[in-house]
Amino acid sequence: MPSSNKAATRSSWYKRNEIAVTPWLFLLPGVAFFLLYVIFPIFQSINVSFYDWDGLGEAEWIGFGNYEELYWDDAFYVSLRNNLIWLVMYLLAIPAGLFIALFLNQTVTGIRLYKSLFFFPFVISQVVVGLVFTWFYDPTFGLLNEFIGLFGLGPINVLGDERYVTYGIIAAGIWPQTAYCMILYLTGLNAVDPEQIEAARLDGAKGARLLWHVIIPQLKPATFIAFVVTIIGALRSFDLISIMTNGGPFGESRVLSFYMFEVALSEYGFRMGYGASIAVVLFLIMLCFITYFLYSMYQDDKGGR
């Protein structure tokens, strides 16, 4: 019987190649979805950045025109500068998180609840964090000005003053980020090898020296993750700026991600091509970090199975 014979070979082909085929069957839906919504759009955006396009009408190819305009655009440099400030300042969340973790790494009664409550800001949406800090900074009734008023200073309008505005927003962002770093370090501290600490203590090491030479090297995996999430968080900053100042005053608190949104999707007109070119610049900055992260993971992975 030829037909049953055929069926038999087909099933045995699957049987013979089961281990090679199965992973692809399992990957198919996830990969297809991810390609459609994440990977292809990256290339589409790069393509759009070479066009002058309002999102509806005909797109006009202008080569590097958008990038040329970017080169002369002062707002772009303000955003880029602010992005750098964000990156550098945001990294403070890592030592701050370590500091709080060291403070809380004890076993007194109720410490679990304290740890949870210290972590709490991370769970709240950035939108609410932004609102909370906007009121905190408010020049008429904000707690910050009530506080510095005690020393006869102020009032300072943090979010209305172009000198302070970016730092004010960053402080709001560091608050939840510190909580995240803290929880990473608390977990890391839990796994530090107690024998090494005892050995170091017998050798007379203590305090800062013990921390620097024995503890911090063992916290390396936690530090790596803290570094990754903090960098990504700094470059993704959008919610806080949008809620707290909407880029103001006079565009002084913009960063690239916000400026891109403003150009492409706000009342100033739908300049998709120009917006895409800003996004490409931001993407290239991120790509440096992504490459570094992947390289580190690859080095790690070679050691494993």
Added chain:
Amino acid sequence: MFPRPIEHAPRSWQLTYQAMLPAALILWLLPLLAVAVFSVKPDADFTTGNYWGVPSSFNFVENYGKVFFASDMPRYLLNSVLITVPTMIGCVVLSSMTGFALGVYKFRANLWVFFMFVAGNFVPFQILMVPVRDLTLDLGLYNTKTGLVLFHVAFQTGFCTLFMRNFIRALPFELIEAARVEGVAEWRIFWFVVLPLMKPALAAMAVLIFTFIWNDFFWAVVLTQGAESQPVTAGITSFNAQYRAAYHLMSAGSIVAALPPVAMFFLMQKHFIAGLTLGAVK
């Protein structure tokens, strides 16, 4: 343990530490406590300038009642649930499959597919914005919850795959080999051997995704507008516009919007922290 356990310290230092804990906590949560106080104050306190004094009356019920019964807030909350829960389910289904494929099988493209997921997960949102908005418009899903869910599922699959794959790698491989020797089909190995072992990872991932998606603001603004589909993070701005300068109501609204992930965190704390700190310890 580092630092040295406080039990071995002098009694005076122990007491100082015990006193510092609540003080530090209050300082840490001060901006939030301020909002909580605002949210129970009556309207009159703001017009008379009594911002930080004792509330002239305790208006918990009135303020929160207004949020729930005189605004679009319940609508936004429901939208958020209808966006968050399907995303959670979609991510769990897709990434348990991709994680299984990448964690168990050796094939040449394995690491490349894995790196594609990881790299895609780190990409700035803005580079996806224009094409994803177009795609959603073309599919006729602009300003719908479905459009938002589809994107979130796709994007979060990157993070979830990383998570699942690393978890599955840590499982004892002998279990899978033993099943293969028995002649168990590969999909049955997935269903009957690996999936039951993944339960803690699935729970951890589900709570993380819940929090990420609930708190998403950018995509809500890009892909939706108006009360019929906006989640609460985007809705709160229109809520605040409606109650401009009514700080007691805006505070109450913010607290309501922030509460579900907070509740999720306190209920599922163990899973939540296990998920966030995966990889922090070797």
